[in-house]
Amino acid sequence: MSSIKDYLVKIVSEYKEARLHEEFAGHQLGDLMRHELPEFIEEELSSNFRIENYIIKGSIGMGNWAKVPWLAIMYKDITTTTQEGIYVVYLFSQDMERVYLTFNQGVTLSTKEEFTNKRDKLRAEMNLDDFRIDNEIDLAESGKGKAYELSNICYQKYEADQLINNKITEKELIEDLMKMMGIYQKYYDQYYLELDAAEIETGEGVSEKMDNLTTKEKLNQIKTYIKAQGYTYPDNLIENFYLSLKTKPFVLLAGISGTGKTKLVELFARAIGCSSDNDRFKLISVKPDWNDSADLLGYSNIRGDFQPGPILETIKKAAEDPANPYLVCLDEMNLARVEYYFSDFLSKMETRHYEGNQIKTDRLLNENDFDQNDSNDSQAKYSDLHIPDNLYLIGTVNMDETTHPFSKKVLDRANTIEFNQIDLTAFLEEDYSDQVKSLKVNNQFLKTEYLNLKDLLPVKKDEVRRTTEELERLNQILKKANLQVGYRIRDEINFYIVEALDKELLAKNTAFDKEILQKVLPRIQGSSAIIKEILLELFDFFSGSNFSKENGQLANRVWKYYQANQESFKYPESAEKIAYMLRRFEEDGFTSYWL
Structure with a gap:
């Protein structure tokens, strides 16, 4: 024409x-x-x-x-x-x-x-x-x-x-x-x-000056929104969840069934304007028979027509709408073996790099994933897709006898937030009478700022040095069982702590404590004597005690020491987890992070 x-x-x-x-x-x-x-x-x-x-x-x-x-x-x-x-x-x-x-x-x-x-x-x-x-x-x-x-x-x-x-x-x-x-x-x-560059839409019917609305204030609004829906989560959980997404757009929420993991993802998404109605929130239920990346990304059927996987259309929409965040929840992620169906996606995530102000990855699919007989021209639709920098993936996992454990490859690439604390009466203390509006945020709210440690060094060299030296002391303990962390975890812990301090969300020790829980301790499991030795040394490191010099059954004494002195600990949350792991080791002859 x-x-x-x-x-x-x-x-x-x-x-x-x-x-x-x-x-x-x-x-x-x-x-x-x-x-x-x-x-x-x-x-x-x-x-x-x-x-x-x-x-x-x-x-x-x-x-x-x-x-x-x-x-x-x-x-x-x-x-x-x-x-x-x-x-x-x-x-x-x-x-x-x-x-x-x-x-x-x-x-x-x-x-x-x-x-x-x-x-x-x-x-x-x-x-x-x-x-x-x-x-x-x-x-x-x-x-x-x-x-x-x-x-x-x-x-x-x-x-x-x-x-x-x-x-x-x-x-x-x-x-x-x-x-x-x-x-x-x-x-x-x-x-x-x-006018518009000086304003940010922060709610339905609400307009706030961007300079007057800090990240902390936005998170307070998100927490208020979530509480108004009748859900209450532990202190600092929302800040931790936000910082984990900000550090890297892949987070695991772990715990026993019924603690509100999936609901947290849905409510957080809705609180920032992402919902299934506007296609910016997608809940994908993982099936037990998933065994390769085709189950997630798609495959060509017997006729040669490409059948897009459950995540592919959301990726496509996110790529076409870079200004807004898109959240995907992989529900009960470990019903199938994660390494089987998710390894290709994880590998592509590790190719992230900056092109201008956008974060790019290698392409998710290539020409070999499509059949020449495809009648829908799927190669033209999907072959150039990469993981866009406004896509955030959250996996919920139940760690019990019905699910599969995680390999270090997966744990290294995510912040693993565990929450098993349940207060059934918390709602009685809340007032839900007022209707709380959701925020309207653009992708900068969640977008990762740093991909490499060298990006931090010009402006945060002293902070990076202090964090890395503390992590190296921790690594000296873990080396005894070849459990030490590598460069990826070093970098991401630094990113998390810098974001927490810059945005005044968590104190330095609190941020490091959470990252030890989420990036380091999930790697620990075993039944050998060296595992118990490491657990005791870690408890000493976190609490300032001296239990690693003693012998015999120590779990009860360690737990009593934790209860009496936790307020003075440098890293109290990690110390509590180690106390639980030590008790399990002495009772069962085996321990792991997943209780």
């Missing part, structure tokens, strides 16, 4: 019939809206605008026909998703009798009051040329189409029969588009840089 008018005519002429009677998958109108028309408009705009600053994206729906198909032009600094922000967008009415070129707003992550107030402000203050600024757009009877009628700032309407009968020329369409893009540029220059 050689003109915008040709594309618009084809859509208004064919879409309604296709939506009502034809298969969605593989339809030519999908290719037209996702590829052909965006590429044509990109070419038209490139002579007047720096096209590398924009994302041009069209859609006829996700899995099913949309009532109102659209094509959006988004300034990357303002938004990369139609769910929020301001952008230029062609909207097709549900009955295909009208097409609107609009200067519009995302409605998914805003309330009606928010986007109508912004609409009215911009209508009053901006020069919107001769575009219409009434509320007479007619898109749909209900749903998001109705919301986009109200969020519209200005528009131009094209009747379908006028397009079809050549009453509207290509020149008019191009001139309107260029004028609308000029308005978009004025908005960026005059409003976004001065």
